[in-house]
Amino acid sequence: MDNTALQNKAAAAVGCRRVTLPSGLRVLCRPMPGYSTAYALYGTAFGSVHRDFTLDGTPVHLPAGTAHFLEHKMFESEQGDAFDLYARTGASANAFTSYERTCYLFACTDGVEQNLDILLGVVGRPYFTKKTIAKEQGIIGQEIKMYDDNPDWRLLTGLFQCLYAQHPIRDDIAGTVESIATLTPELLYACATAFYRPANMVLAVAGNVTEEQVLAACRRAGLDRPAPAHTVEYAFAPETGPVPQKELTFTMPLNKPCFALGYRVAPVARGDAKQEMLYDMLPELVCGGLTRLYRRLYDEALVNPEFSGEAVGADGCCAIAFTGESEAPREVAALLRAEIDRLKREGVDRELFGLVKNEVYGDLIADLESADDTAEDLLSAELKGYTLEEQIAALAALAPEDADAALRAAFDEEQSAYVEIQPQQGGQA
Amino acid sequence: MERMQLAPGVYLTTLPADKFKRCRITIHLRFPALRASATDTAVLALVLERGYAACPDMTRLSRRLAALYGAELGVDLAVGGVDRVLTADICGIKDEYALAGENLTEAYAGIVLGVLFDPHLVDGVFDPEAVRIEKETLARRLQAEYNNKRLYCVRQARRRFYGHGPAAIEVGGYLKDLPAVTPATLKAEYDRILQSARIDVTVQGADAARIGELLLQKLGGVPRAPQPYAPPLAMPRQAPAHYREAIPGLTQAKLCMLFTTGTPEPLPDIHLLRLAMCVYGGGPTSRLFRNVREKQSLCYYCAASAQSATGSMLVDSGVEPGGEERAEQAILRELRALQDTPPTPDELEDARRALLSGMDAASDSLAAQESWYYGQILRGEEPIDPAEAQARTRAVTAQAVQAELQRYTLSVSYIVTAGEGNDNG
DSSP states (O other): OOHHHHHHHHHHHHOOEEEEOTTSOEEEEEEOTTOOOEEEEEEESOOTTOOEEEETTEEEEOOTTHHHHHHHHTTEETTEEHHHHHHTTTOEEEEEEOSSOEEEEEEESSOHHHHHHHHHHHTTOOOOOHHHHHHHHHHHHHHHHHHHTOHHHHHHHHHHHHHOSSOGGGSOTTOOHHHHHTOOHHHHHHHHHHHSSGGGEEEEEEESOOHHHHHHHHHHTTTTSOOOOOOEEOOOOOOOSSOSOSEEEEEESOSSOEEEEEEEOOOOOTTOHHHHHHHHHHHHHHHSTTSHHHHHHHHTTOSOTTOEEEEEEETTEEEEEEEEEOSSHHHHHHHHHHHHHHHHHHOOOHHHHHHHHHHHHHHHHHHTTSHHHHHHHHHHHHHHTSOHHHHHHHHHHOOHHHHHHHHHHHOOGGGEEEEEEEEOTTSOO | OEEEEEETTEEEEEEOOTTOSEEEEEEEEEEOOOSTTHHHHHHHHHHHHHOBTTBOOHHHHHHHHHHTTSOEEEEEEEEETTEEEEEEEEEEEOGGGOTTOOOHHHHHHHHHHHHHHSOOEETTEEOHHHHHHHHHHHHHHHHHGGGSHHHHHHHHHHHHHHTTSGGGSOTTOOGGGGGGOOHHHHHHHHHHHHHHOEEEEEEESSOHHHHHHHHHHHHTTOOOOOOOOOOOOOOOOOOOEEEEEEOTTOOSEEEEEEEEOSSOOSOOOHHHHHHHHHHHHSSTTSHIIIIIIIITOOEEEEEEEEEGGGTEEEEEEEEOTTOHHHHHHHHHHHHHHHHHSOOOHHHHHHHHHHHHHHHHHTTSSHHHHHHHHHHHHHTTOOOOOHHHHHHHHHTOOHHHHHHHHTTOEEEEEEEEESSSOOEEO
16 A cells, blocks of 8 residues: 555545634534535543542542433533424434543534534533432433443453453443432532533534534634633553453353453553554454454354454553354454464464555545544544544554554453353243 | 336436445345245345355455455345345445555446355355355354344334234244255245346446446346235234243343234325324434433333334333333323324424434435435335425424324333243233
């Protein structure tokens, strides 16, 4: 692949405008001529792992699930529910919380200014009462239970509990029924002050929209003026040495065992697009659909077709996890370990490396033809400290030797753990 | 949109794709579902996706797609009315984004046509090794249904609702039929599909004339007798049957309710049906979301959808164990309220705006655009563009929504919950 040609083509394809407003808000806008939909994503670098911090020197400790709870409550105002406001414009709106961020979004084909006003007016201006908090605890309790029945989610949570002794990634994003029961309006307001400051947020808009429309909406929301300054500090103690638990086994009402083999790896430093891309590529190079190992596992019926690997991380932590269903999960884990050992000795297949790189490039181009994927990619890169163009440049510059080095550094058996879910007795035969 | 007939039962649709960076070719084969060969059909879709005569090896095909800048190939089997639809599609970046000036679109056409019309055969039947492997894959998929309790509950409810009728045929096939699937039975099913299917090809951003020409070449030696679409049906009305399945260790209960119109005629106008579902249980402005989830906190999700070809409406919900009956009563209460009184102007307009906005967005992705037009073809409608559909949606009245919802009565309620002991109606 010609790296310069790739970089030039990709940079031209991205075509995004960036502005940092006096309030500190970073605004990314990518107009897409010919599109009907405008998609806006308003995100803060506040996720489930941000549980201990100081706000203007005062320590704050949050129970598990606070960021997610706040996301639910942010849709309410004294005037009512934000969904009602969006319903008047025909926009579809939603929000989500991950380990490291919370995002609010809408998609519309009409009235983008009005929808931006709703988005910027509601998010960051929370309204809670004890009564509305109690109501939300019931709904979120149901959401928590839904995830409790999801084996993929339970595997990932179990894996993080094995790999980390202290890091809050051990806890579920939504917390527990008990943890969210301890939330108070004061704690939620403290979070809003600390993490919904404009300087901690990014607004990414793509599709049927102009930069002027977005900036005008920011002005109407007062985001063109300096915002009150607050000092927020948090840190995650590095966890090194052997993992706290090598294995975890439990049961669920399933009819097939599920398993996860995970490796604790060095967290990606802010702005390090190269490491981020390498972590994304490593599972594909070990057992992706193009590899001999995947073919063997598939043909010998050792895994389900959805078996895969992925890198999952947040501030201060990161893991590469291989998960799937299997009648012989320990055999699959052994084959994965053997393949990783082989690759560490022999290096990655050069042809395969080129093909995986091609796939990643194709995916990035594909994302640019969709307003929602574009906004998502722009915001995600920005919160990680680089631009989409820099991400593509980092991809272009990657060489097989980089993958060899990353593979040797990432897969340390001492830093690995294995989780297995066995079918519970009394389940379906 | 341009649509033309290439041969009896063979149609080519061309859709504009100038604004996209990728192109897409989609081929649909719609054919009658048969209970006897349902499992062969399901295995066939998996075997076809592994490769074709010019590229029989699964890994080689994956590598070929990766070399084409990660082009995506899919082979999928789905329900179309009461029929089956076997779809192969390929989507990849346009030639202008190729770094070495490759003719990507010609390669895409070769692959997607090859997968459907030039299968890899050994001694005139499908490759025994590929069939063995994909039978195991299907077995694992069928067994895995139980691991996803929401899906499992919906499927169990559908099984009770449709009984042994034509709509009951499982699109994923049957575990007990798998041993009888052989390379020869698969070839017989493949030949039946090719002979009986109505074929629809959609081309977006590639040379449609060239693809039409290649398709006709592929069909040259095939004995063809395209079958008409299966007529719509509806399950007769019945006293509600309640089923309860207890699964120890389950945390959240699932509730699935199936309603029938009792008769397929008159087939509802699709715009009216969509609006009625949107008002009742189709989004955050719906009655089910606002009242059952938000006001009463009875569930985390609660949504309604309808299928005109089978005169059915489905409501599925995730609820607190022990609260299933309360949730069911709340869901029925909301339906009765809309059957008794038309939706308010505000809620009708909220739902209408959401639908109109969704129609505008149908032209913003290759897949959504294709699905917009083929969805109409599947329902046997004359395809119209989103602007025309919006005009028809604007014309739907609150009274029409009320009348449409009045057609539904509850037939089956299926609960999967924590605890022990089953109650099968």
